[in-house]
Amino acid sequence: MTAPKTLYDKIWDAHVAHEAEDGTCLLYIDRHLVHEVTSPQAFEGLRMAHRPVHAPDKTIAVPDHNVPTTLDRANAATMTEDSRIQVEALDKNAKDFGINYYPVSDVRQGIVHIVGPEQGWTLPGMTVVCGDSHTATHGAFGALAHGIGTSEVEHVLATQTLIQRKGKNMKVEITGKLRPGVTAKDITLSVIGATGTAGGTGYVIEYCGEAIRDLSMEGRMTVCNMAIEGGARAGLIAPDEKTFAYCMGRPHAPKGAQWEAAVAYWKTLFTDEGAHFDKVLTLKGEDIAPVVTWGTSPEDVLPITEVVPAPGSFKGGKVEAAQRALDYMGLEAGQKLTDIKIDTVFIGSCTNGRIEDFRAAAAILKGKKIKDGMRAMVVPGSGLVRAQAEEEGLAQIFIDAGFEWRLAGCSMCLAMNPDQLAPGERCAATSNRNFEGRQGRGGRTHLMSPAMAAAAAITGHLTDVREMM
Amino acid sequence: MDKFEKLTGIAAPMPLVNIDTDMIIPKQFLKTIKRSGLGVNLFDEMRYNQDGSEIESFVLNKPAYRNAEIIVAGENFGCGSSREHAPWALLDFGIRCVISTSFADIFFNNCFKNGILPIVMPQEVVDVLMSDANKGANARMTIDLENQTVTTSDGQSFAFEVDAFKKHCLLNGLDDIGLTLEKVASIKTYEADMNAQRPWV
Numbered sequence: 001m002t003a004p005k006t007l008y009d010k011i012w013d014a015h016v017a018h019e020a021e022d023g024t025c026l027l028y029i030d031r032h033l034v035h036e037v038t039s040p041q042a043f044e045g046l047r048m049a050h051r052p053v054h055a056p057d058k059t060i061a062v063p064d065h066n067v068p069t070t071l072d073r074a075n076a077a078t079m080t081e082d083s084r085i086q087v088e089a090l091d092k093n094a095k096d097f098g099i100n101y102y103p104v105s106d107v108r109q110g111i112v113h114i115v116g117p118e119q120g121w122t123l124p125g126m127t128v129v130c131g132d133s134h135t136a137t138h139g140a141f142g143a144l145a146h147g148i149g150t151s152e153v154e155h156v157l158a159t160q161t162l163i164q165r166k167g168k169n170m171k172v173e174i175t176g177k178l179r180p181g182v183t184a185k186d187i188t189l190s191v192i193g194a195t196g197t198a199g200g201t202g203y204v205i206e207y208c209g210e211a212i213r214d215l216s217m218e219g220r221m222t223v224c225n226m227a228i229e230g231g232a233r234a235g236l237i238a239p240d241e242k243t244f245a246y247c248m249g250r251p252h253a254p255k256g257a258q259w260e261a262a263v264a265y266w267k268t269l270f271t272d273e274g275a276h277f278d279k280v281l282t283l284k285g286e287d288i289a290p291v292v293t294w295g296t297s298p299e300d301v302l303p304i305t306e307v308v309p310a311p312g313s314f315k316g317g318k319v320e321a322a323q324r325a326l327d328y329m330g331l332e333a334g335q336k337l338t339d340i341k342i343d344t345v346f347i348g349s350c351t352n353g354r355i356e357d358f359r360a361a362a363a364i365l366k367g368k369k370i371k372d373g374m375r376a377m378v379v380p381g382s383g384l385v386r387a388q389a390e391e392e393g394l395a396q397i398f399i400d401a402g403f404e405w406r407l408a409g410c411s412m413c414l415a416m417n418p419d420q421l422a423p424g425e426r427c428a429a430t431s432n433r434n435f436e437g438r439q440g441r442g443g444r445t446h447l448m449s450p451a452m453a454a455a456a457a458i459t460g461h462l463t464d465v466r467e468m469m
Numbered sequence: 470m471d472k473f474e475k476l477t478g479i480a481a482p483m484p485l486v487n488i489d490t491d492m493i494i495p496k497q498f499l500k501t502i503k504r505s506g507l508g509v510n511l512f513d514e515m516r517y518n519q520d521g522s523e524i525e526s527f528v529l530n531k532p533a534y535r536n537a538e539i540i541v542a543g544e545n546f547g548c549g550s551s552r553e554h555a556p557w558a559l560l561d562f563g564i565r566c567v568i569s570t571s572f573a574d575i576f577f578n579n580c581f582k583n584g585i586l587p588i589v590m591p592q593e594v595v596d597v598l599m600s601d602a603n604k605g606a607n608a609r610m611t612i613d614l615e616n617q618t619v620t621t622s623d624g625q626s627f628a629f630e631v632d633a634f635k636k637h638c639l640l641n642g643l644d645d646i647g648l649t650l651e652k653v654a655s656i657k658t659y660e661a662d663m664n665a666q667r668p669w670v
């Protein structure tokens with residue numbers, strides 16, 4: 001009998017194409033996602049070496065980081081020159097190398113981590129990489145997915161493999177049920193709060209437990225998306241009937257007899273009884289509250305009912321970091337989190353730009369108006385999410401409430417396109433990073449769930465969504 | 470990466486010490502989406518006036534050295550920022566070999582990754598090579614990587630040291646990707662197996 005294996009062990013073992021004597025492996029990559037910012041030098045490298053893309057049919061590209069999300073974006077003047085050059089370079093590279101491509105003009109265009117699953121490129125048991133740290137998102141399908149650098153992008157393009165050493169196994173279990181008003185975003189932020197941003201370094205996390213099983217695929221993607229903010233190489237959730245139901249019928253999912261064979265294989269993808277984890281963290285679902293971040297690291301997270309912490313309450317280097325964070329954020333220790341006023345709301349990103357996120361936000365906003373003077377935008381994760389939200393009447397709810405209803409892209413998740421915060425502006429954001437300057441130089445970001453962001457848009461300050469339900 | 474076996478070419482003398490990567494390629498050229506095309510801006514500030522015209526006295530602007538493939542340089546070549554744009558710019562101009570008494574570490578390694586051979590020689594040898602380079606276009610130097618020798622235009626030969634693994638990679642034109650491609654048979658076998666086992670992938 002073979003030793004019991006974790007889900008990570010199983011996927012890893014199934015993808016080792018070559019192992020050197022020192023344990024360095026060539027890991028075979030099933031899906032390589034590509035966007036415009038981290039790929040141009042990689043394609044250039046191929047050209048200079050006269051190398052083709054090894055598996056163009058397994059390579060999928062979409063521009064997302066740089067593209068404007070305003071309705072007039074077909075007009076090239078909406079983009080800065082260096083952004084336009086990067087997008088045009090991707091257009092050309094996709095064509096020259098014959099890879100799958102969703103240009104800005106295609107209704108299926110969107111954030112690379114939303115498009116992959118939506119089109120059925122991401123499937124259980126696969127290895128998925130992208131020159132982007134939030135590739136961990138795809139782990140929600142029980143796929144081993146992680147971000148890579150530009151030189152590795154070139155390596156994968158040329159060889160369809162990655163030179164890798166195996167990481168360690170970590171289990172994060174969320175037991176029991178979540179309370180009303182608590183979402184996947186609150187789970188993933190609370191886990192980072194518990195482990196710290198380096199707690200997962202060197203590990204691949206498997207999320208499990210009843211509260212994780214109960215999540216939809218959208219919710220599971222939100223959880224895995226932020227595995228990287230906890231320092232982990234990747235996050236994984238074992239596939240189940242919900243996973244299969246999500247994949248079935250997607251354009252690039254298998255059909256007919258192949259579908260049957262695939263599901264039979266996917267059903268073997270779980271952690272065996274008694275398999276070894278190097279580290280374990282358990283949280284009770286009922287202990288998790290709706291949370292917000294107060295500082296400039298995703299680990300600076302607290303239940304919305306709390307107050308801004310005093311730097312002195314931390315230990316070691318974190319004391320200075322917390323003080324710096326409070327200065328940057330313009331906050332005082334002891335201030336109630338619900339007293340923090342905001343002037344901008346951003347609902348979107350690869351963390352929370354899917355249909356279920358919009359349903360949750362719209363449920364809070366229905367029949368209400370955002371606070372006077374508030375700048376609020378909803379940015380769908382893909383053109384198809386946008387179309388569905390329009391069909392379900394969600395778009396109208398946002399528009400009636402006073403939100404801008406945008407086209408798909410990364411938008412205000414990072415200050416690389418025209419959607420940015422001005423210095424000192426304070427934003428309730430559903431994205432994944434609250435670093436200094438992330439949403440614009442001097443901009444202040446509070447991370448939270450879509451429902452919490454919607455509540456803040458109405459009241460004008462950070463708000464406990466449970467009071468509005 | 471192109472193979473480096475034997476090179477006979479013009480050597481440009483650059484006796485200046487501490488030529489840093491900012492001098493090799495100034496930072497305003499880093500916004501590019503490319504690795505190629507940097508050759509025109511190689512040594513930009515030493516090579517061009519403000520108005521874009523060439524500075525005649527700069528060695529690579531002199532008719533004799535416009536097609537140089539080798540640089541004989543002063544000590545500590547390639548210091549400063551770690552930008553890989555520096556070897557990219559040298560390569561794009563056509564430089565395949567730099568000889569000096571010493572190199573900055575990161576630059577030295579970046580050269581090998583890009584098919585450029587950096588050679589460390591003692592001062593007295595660099596002095597001989599520098600005066601050979603000063604002879605201009607008719608004096609061609611020969612670099613023989615296999616036998617690890619540099620030969621001047623008048624036939625004087627000097628041996629140099631090179632790391633065996635790096636030599637192997639250069640001789641065969643192997644970078645990380647090249648090395649992985651040496652295992653392409655394993656990759657192909659894996660793909661064939663997987664096509665049978667998991668045809669939907």
Ligand code: SF4
Pocket residue numbers: 064065111112113132134349350351409410413414431432
């Ligand atoms: S939405 Fe934000 S985190 Fe996600 S891929 Fe785009 S920039 Fe990165």
